[in-house]
Amino acid sequence: MLNNIFNAIGRLITMVRNNDITIVTSHKNSDPDALASSFYIYNFVKNMLHKDTYIILPEGLNEVAKKIAHYFNIQDRIFVPETLLKSCLKYYKKTVIVVDTSSIEQLGGLKDIILAADTLIVIDHHSGGNLVEYADASIIKPGYCSVSELVYKLLGKIHKPDSIEAMMLLMGIIYDTRRFLIANKDTMLTVNELLAIPGVDYRRAIELLRVEMDLSEKIARLKATQRLRFKRINEYIIAYTHVSAFEGSVARSLLDLGADIAIVGSSNDETRIIVRGRASTLKKLGIDLGKDVMPLVGAYLKGSGGGHEAAAAAIGKGRLFDAINYTVKLVEDRIQKALDMLSKNKVVR
Numbered sequence: 001m002l003n004n005i006f007n008a009i010g011r012l013i014t015m016v017r018n019n020d021i022t023i024v025t026s027h028k029n030s031d032p033d034a035l036a037s038s039f040y041i042y043n044f045v046k047n048m049l050h051k052d053t054y055i056i057l058p059e060g061l062n063e064v065a066k067k068i069a070h071y072f073n074i075q076d077r078i079f080v081p082e083t084l085l086k087s088c089l090k091y092y093k094k095t096v097i098v099v100d101t102s103s104i105e106q107l108g109g110l111k112d113i114i115l116a117a118d119t120l121i122v123i124d125h126h127s128g129g130n131l132v133e134y135a136d137a138s139i140i141k142p143g144y145c146s147v148s149e150l151v152y153k154l155l156g157k158i159h160k161p162d163s164i165e166a167m168m169l170l171m172g173i174i175y176d177t178r179r180f181l182i183a184n185k186d187t188m189l190t191v192n193e194l195l196a197i198p199g200v201d202y203r204r205a206i207e208l209l210r211v212e213m214d215l216s217e218k219i220a221r222l223k224a225t226q227r228l229r230f231k232r233i234n235e236y237i238i239a240y241t242h243v244s245a246f247e248g249s250v251a252r253s254l255l256d257l258g259a260d261i262a263i264v265g266s267s268n269d270e271t272r273i274i275v276r277g278r279a280s281t282l283k284k285l286g287i288d289l290g291k292d293v294m295p296l297v298g299a300y301l302k303g304s305g306g307g308h309e310a311a312a313a314a315i316g317k318g319r320l321f322d323a324i325n326y327t328v329k330l331v332e333d334r335i336q337k338a339l340d341m342l343s344k345n346k347v348v349r
């Protein structure tokens with residue numbers, strides 16, 4: 001597997017060398033994992049391969065990533081696409097490296113530039129994305145808890161992170177693993193290596209990742225709770241609701257309330273369904289939300305869907321309540337099927 005990875009890096013370097021400029025990009029509302037991996041690859045291409053390189057994010061950074069970029073004073077190296085920049089970019093032969101997303105819908109206003117790349121490379125830890133079909137090379141490793149860990153594994157030997165890169169990668173890992181809640185042994189070994197780099201300060205990293213929930217997020221959570229519905233299938237609970245923003249945060253709060261699976265819908269110009277599950281429940285039932293459920297919801301919405309075992313999403317067009325009900329039904333059927341299987345096995349034994 002690692003051999004494969006290093007072959008992929010060799011190919012990646014050749015591809016980058018063949019074009020004039022490199023653009024590193026990621027998903028809308030980039031989080032600390034997206035920021036850290038973009039910044040690390042940006043430095044690698046710029047300093048090791050000596051290519052003109054830009055970080056261009058579809059809609060900039062999320063709150064906590066903004067705080068990190070400010071702290072390390074790198075915010076002026078991060079662009080958001082503007083008309084001028086877009087038209088300039090047309091004239092260059094470009095490599096685009098997309099990190100932390102493999103779905104076209106997550107690229108926002110950058111979609112056209114990215115799909116028009118002379119060479120498109122996707123590095124991600126989410127599975128099932130539709131961007132991979134357009135990529136000239138892709139490194140998709142759902143086994144990694146964060147892209148920060150993945151890019152460090154890919155490039156750490158040839159481009160040892162300096163203190164800022166190491167701090168950012170560490171924060172990317174801490175953020176995506178929810179403070180190591182879903183980390184594995186390899187994550188901890190990587191973290192150990194990053195902590196050994198001079199200038200890396202664990203307490204500071206934790207401090208920088210702390211942001212007080214803002215008022216609108218609190219209200220979104222409370223409104224979602226007012227509209228909450230749930231279904232019980234044996235000992236399992238599916239909770240579902242809708243909001244206009246903060247879907248991820250709302251879904252997490254529903255798991256905290258006691259749901260096994262939380263389904264949160266929202267719609268503005270698109271219809272979006274996100275789903276989060278309790279890892280232990282999903283494991284017990286053998287359900288992978290990113291593979292078994294959300295691609296079907298994506299197809300239902302004539303868009304796309306995918307993600308991780310316990311965190312997945314679908315985006316497309318259609319009526320919000322129909323989409324929510326469809327997702328609830330799918331999850332319900334999946335749980336019922338799993339329960340039938342489990343009880344059948346018991347009888348056989």
Ligand SMILES: [Mn+2]
Nearest residue numbers: 033100147176
């Ligand atoms: Mn990530």
